[in-house]
């Protein structure tokens with residue numbers, strides 16, 4: 001199974017996105033021999049992100065965030081077009097250069113002692129006894145190699161091969177997203193410290209569309225669910241903004257996994273980031289949750305190497321740690337998402353109208369938390385029970 005002279009690592013991490021790079025940094029800093037495999041030729045490309053994150057991200061990484069813009073709030077636009085402005089006096093979020101962020105995270109992992117193989121696509125994983133054998137193919141020459149380790153960490157994104165090979169649950173739902181970078185001068189009426197979020201079945205079925213000012217460009221994008229492809233909705237959305245020449249724009253697209261996995265580990269295996277569905281179900285953001293969980297994943301990996309125990313039951317402590325921190329939020333947000341999916345466009349118009357009442361919008365501005373919106377919604381529903389009329393049965397369960 002193992003090639004003669006093949007290298008043996010303590011940990012092999014599949015996927016050099018932010019979750020994989022952060023986990024690699026923390027494990028190699030503790031002195032363990034760590035290999036990070038990334039299928040692309042460099043970190044940070046292709047980009048699959050709108051790049052908006054809360055200020056929390058500053059404290060969760062050891063790099064200076066490549067900030068392009070700061071955001072104080074935004075306008076929520078329901079199907080009837082009567083927008084509700086929710087603007088805070090302070091900065092609530094930042095817009096980052098996601099390619100640069102990933103590059104810096106990857107370089108940090110190398111500086112912390114991780115070995116990195118780029119252009120290396122993992123194609124197979126097998127456990128034999130206490131070792132995991134990981135086979136990868138070099139994208140340039142096509143040759144295949146096998147390395148082995150005590151532990152494999154799947155940080156290989158929404159369609160994780162590690163998750164599939166190790167027989168771990170799939171996410172319950174996938175969103176499909178697409179975004180264009182539009183020169184700022186082509187978008188009128190958007191302040192540079194505010195985002196706009198559009199709801200409606202004709203705009204972005206099952207999710208929402210966004211305008212995010214990012215310096216010289218505005219990120220114009222949306223996600224869809226329920227098998228709808230985002231491309232035609234994005235074309236329609238760009239058209240509604242009077243952007244007719246769409247051929248020269250830069251596009252990105254990607255998948256967002258939603259749900260709460262029952263396990264994120266198996267013998268000799270842990271998943272982290274999108275591979276483990278550590279994503280906010282209401283906004284699709286995964287960077288903050290991925291970084292929170294990367295710390296738990298690395299801590300558990302280090303403990304398991306110290307105690308020489310990579311059994312599923314030992315690694316279960318990782319699942320307990322991260323679900324204790326964000327599991328309740330994900331569970332509640334999934335319930336709120338169910339309510340959102342059950343609402344008609346008319347319901348959405350009336351909800352936004354009610355949220356516009358002074359006391360409610362003041363509450364949203366002061367207490368809204370973009371990483372833990374479901375927890376804040378619970379407090380809001382208790383304070384403003386008139387909101388319960390939107391889905392009485394589900395909301396009572398939520399409370």
Ligand SMILES: Cc1cc2nc3c(=O)[nH]c(=O)nc-3n(C[C@H](O)[C@H](O)[C@H](O)COP(=O)(O)OP(=O)(O)OC[C@H]3O[C@@H](n4cnc5c(N)ncnc54)[C@H](O)[C@@H]3O)c2cc1C
Pocket residue numbers: 014015016017018019020037038039040048049050051052053120121122123155156157158161177178179221253254255256272273274275279284285286287288290
């Ligand atoms: C349209 C869109 C907009 C988004 N906007 C935001 C946002 O504004 N804010 C936010 O917080 N989040 C956003 N997200 C989500 C965010 O991009 C993800 O949560 C984040 O990238 C997850 O990081 P990760 O490291 O877990 O996975 P990824 O970033 O997906 O990295 C996985 C890495 O694994 C590599 N890989 C996969 N398979 C293999 C293999 N077999 N072998 C070797 N390498 C492999 C991939 O090449 C990739 O580099 C958005 C997502 C989409 C699709």
